[in-house]
Amino acid sequence: MPKITFITAAGERHDVDAASGSTIMETAIKFMVPGIEAECGGACACATCHVYVDPEWAAKTGSPEPMEEDMLDFAQDIRDTSRLSCQIKLDDSLDGIVVHIPETQG
Numbered sequence: 001m002p003k004i005t006f007i008t009a010a011g012e013r014h015d016v017d018a019a020s021g022s023t024i025m026e027t028a029i030k031f032m033v034p035g036i037e038a039e040c041g042g043a044c045a046c047a048t049c050h051v052y053v054d055p056e057w058a059a060k061t062g063s064p065e066p067m068e069e070d071m072l073d074f075a076q077d078i079r080d081t082s083r084l085s086c087q088i089k090l091d092d093s094l095d096g097i098v099v100h101i102p103e104t105q106g
Contacts, residue, residue, distance in 0.1 A: 002095040006033045006051075009103035020092060024085035024099060025049040035101035042086035044068055047075035047106035049085040054098035061088050061097070074106050 004027055006014040012034075018027040028036035028049070037048035044067055053061050058081045064072060068087045072078055085099065 002090045002092060002097065004090070004094075005096070005098045006036075007098065007100045008033075008035050009101060018090050020090055022090055024051065024088045024090065024097075026086075027090070028085060033101070035105070036085060037105045038086065039106070040086075044071055044084060044086060047071050047073075047084065050075040050102055050105055051083055051085045051099040052079055052102065053081045053083050053088075054100065055081055057094070057097045057099075060094060075102075076104050076106070077102055 001017045004016055004018050004024060014033045016027060016031045025036060025038050025042055029038055039048045040046040064083060068084050071084055072082055
């Protein structure tokens with residue numbers, strides 16, 4: 001069961017245990033983490049689950065696929081570690097991952 005630390009734009013930490021095979025977005029919704037809206041429900045059709053992967057974890061999550069890159073164009077304040085949390089599937093290799101939630105979504 002991978003643990004995720006969500007850090008809001010205000011600096012609040014939310015540590016949650018996720019199910020392997022779920023996405024970061026699904027976990028955020030399940031635990032009502034503030035700042036993740038997920039309007040499309042994880043279909044990679046919006047940018048309302050935008051997160052910044054902590055630089056320490058960026059290589060482990062990989063790079064966005066072309067469809068995700070297209071959707072990130074709709075997000076605000078894109079950074080090198082920007083990802084859509086619906087596109088990051090969790091497994092034991094991501095146990096302890098830290099993601100930062102932007103001040104605003106899509």
